[in-house]
Amino acid sequence: MGWVDEIAELGGLQAADRDRLNREARRISVPAGTTVFGPGAQAENLIVVLRGAVRVQHVSDSGRQIVLYRVHAGQTCIMTTACLVAHEAYSAEGVTETAVEAVMVPRRAFDALLGSSAAFRSFVFDAYSRRITDLFLLIDDVAFQRMDIRLAQRLLVLAGGAGSVAITHQQLAAELGTAREVVSRLLQEFRRRGLVSSARGEIVLEDAPGLRRLSEAG
Amino acid sequence: MGWVDEIAELGGLQAADRDRLNREARRISVPAGTTVFGPGAQAENLIVVLRGAVRVQHVSDSGRQIVLYRVHAGQTCIMTTACLVAHEAYSAEGVTETAVEAVMVPRRAFDALLGSSAAFRSFVFDAYSRRITDLFLLIDDVAFQRMDIRLAQRLLVLAGGAGSVAITHQQLAAELGTAREVVSRLLQEFRRRGLVSSARGEIVLEDAPGLRRLSEAG
DNA sequence: GCGCGTTTGGTGACATGGTCACAGACCCGG
DNA sequence: CCGGGTCTGTGACCATGTCACCAAACGCGC
Numbered sequence: 224m225g226w227v228d229e230i231a232e233l234g235g236l237q238a239a240d241r242d243r244l245n246r247e248a249r250r251i252s253v254p255a256g257t258t259v260f261g262p263g264a265q266a267e268n269l270i271v272v273l274r275g276a277v278r279v280q281h282v283s284d285s286g287r288q289i290v291l292y293r294v295h296a297g298q299t300c301i302m303t304t305a306c307l308v309a310h311e312a313y314s315a316e317g318v319t320e321t322a323v324e325a326v327m328v329p330r331r332a333f334d335a336l337l338g339s340s341a342a343f344r345s346f347v348f349d350a351y352s353r354r355i356t357d358l359f360l361l362i363d364d365v366a367f368q369r370m371d372i373r374l375a376q377r378l379l380v381l382a383g384g385a386g387s388v389a390i391t392h393q394q395l396a397a398e399l400g401t402a403r404e405v406v407s408r409l410l411q412e413f414r415r416r417g418l419v420s421s422a423r424g425e426i427v428l429e430d431a432p433g434l435r436r437l438s439e440a441g
Numbered sequence: 442m443g444w445v446d447e448i449a450e451l452g453g454l455q456a457a458d459r460d461r462l463n464r465e466a467r468r469i470s471v472p473a474g475t476t477v478f479g480p481g482a483q484a485e486n487l488i489v490v491l492r493g494a495v496r497v498q499h500v501s502d503s504g505r506q507i508v509l510y511r512v513h514a515g516q517t518c519i520m521t522t523a524c525l526v527a528h529e530a531y532s533a534e535g536v537t538e539t540a541v542e543a544v545m546v547p548r549r550a551f552d553a554l555l556g557s558s559a560a561f562r563s564f565v566f567d568a569y570s571r572r573i574t575d576l577f578l579l580i581d582d583v584a585f586q587r588m589d590i591r592l593a594q595r596l597l598v599l600a601g602g603a604g605s606v607a608i609t610h611q612q613l614a615a616e617l618g619t620a621r622e623v624v625s626r627l628l629q630e631f632r633r634r635g636l637v638s639s640a641r642g643e644i645v646l647e648d649a650p651g652l653r654r655l656s657e658a659g
Numbered sequence: 660g661c662g663c664g665t666t667t668g669g670t671g672a673c674a675t676g677g678t679c680a681c682a683g684a685c686c687c688g689g
Numbered sequence: 690c691c692g693g694g695t696c697t698g699t700g701a702c703c704a705t706g707t708c709a710c711c712a713a714a715c716g717c718g719c
Binding site: 369370371401402404405408423 | 675678684
């Protein structure tokens with residue numbers, strides 16, 4: 224059972240805690256594109272991602288979307304979990320972006336671990352910390368940052384070293400919480416300036432340094 | 442020492458936990474308008490508010506502000522605390538809106554309590570939960586909601602049953618993360634529609650039901 | 660009460676972003 | 690090749706943010 228060791232390594236857990244996890248947690252495996260939680264779904268487990276990534280996004284009443292953050296390997300959906308358990312008023316949804324392997328830790332085991340393991344506490348609070356930081360930065364972006372700068376940043380992140388991003392304008396709009404038309408217009412301006420070129424469903428970064436300069440301008 | 446009992450009641454703590462708090466926590470008392478934490482300030486304490494309210498806001502590079510949330514009696518600044526301790530990258534500041542009485546729980550005692558008291562854990566995670574919900578709603582508002590609706594909502598909240606709010610346009614803009622001119626224009630429209638009237642530094646809600654209808658329209 | 664600097668609020672012109680309606684380009688199955 | 694669905698482009702218009710500037714109200718010292 225390698226996954227307990229994986230978690231243990233990620234969280235720096237002790238032997239007794241590993242035993243508990245081995246007994247009480249379940250490993251799950253889901254394909255890409257699955258909605259793992261959504262509005263109204265009661266989350267009774269702490270979920271720790273071992274492989275892959277989960278995109279957590281919000282869908283507004285009017286149908287527009289915005290990506291709140293992504294949960295990568297070694298991180299948890301703890302915020303949404305706690306949020307849903309305690310209040311259940313808010314609707315965010317999580318969608319797997321790749322095939323995902325994860326472990327689900329039941330609420331009882333979660334609580335017991337919090338009591339018994341300082342390392343686990345640290346793991347959990349670090350996770351909160353990171354998410355809160357993400358959300359603060361997102362609020363700042365949405366409230367005060369120009370859309371062209373946000374688009375440039377997002378393209379660079381999504382490319383992640385590669386020279387292009389396979390994504391539609393609509394999906395980019397959902398990433399940033401704006402409208403497709405806005406993305407189309409901005410990309411056209413980028414194209415005019417030689418920063419990108421594009422085909423249907425794909426953006427090619429022709430001038431990554433230029434995009435980087437733009438993304439740091441604000 | 443009544444305050445330990447107050448906290449204990451708020452958090453449902455046991456006798457042993459109360460003793461620990463009595464020994465290790467300190468009570469503080471600050472006047473209105475004090476900046477209790479800010480960019481760069483290292484927070485080595487959990488702060489629990491007993492009386493009054495703290496406004497937590499962010500100041501962007503360009504000088505614009507937005508109010509993230511408020512910490513009322515019985516609640517904690519735990520998010521900012523954890524955030525600053527773990528990453529210290531982000532700059533939010535807390536300002537007392539009224540005279541505030543609070544207790545500061547050192548990190549060591551905080552951690553020990555988390556281990557020993559399920560009630561304390563529940564208190565802490567509820568606090569996180571509430572803040573996260575607040576932030577999600579804020580993101581939704583900022584990204585998708587019309588400004589006139591947000592302004593109407595905020596006026597109603599700030600009035601809190603009273604018939605008027607003592608606040609300047611600039612302060613309202615800082616609440617909502619927008620510019621003063623926008624607030625002025627919207628208030629003029631509200632005035633034209635008979636929803637409010639205003640004097641220097643004061644907004645009178647002439648038609649609270651009308652404002653409420655507007656605030657629910659989005 | 661008077662003069663004066665500061666704060667607060669009002670206004671017009673313009674840039675950016677969001678909404679709506681619609682058209683053309685592309686893709687894929689039949 | 691045809692037809693329907695998806696993706697992208699475009700123009701008009703409204704909402705919001707930015708900038709420059711002014712005027713009214715206030716606080717304060719005299």
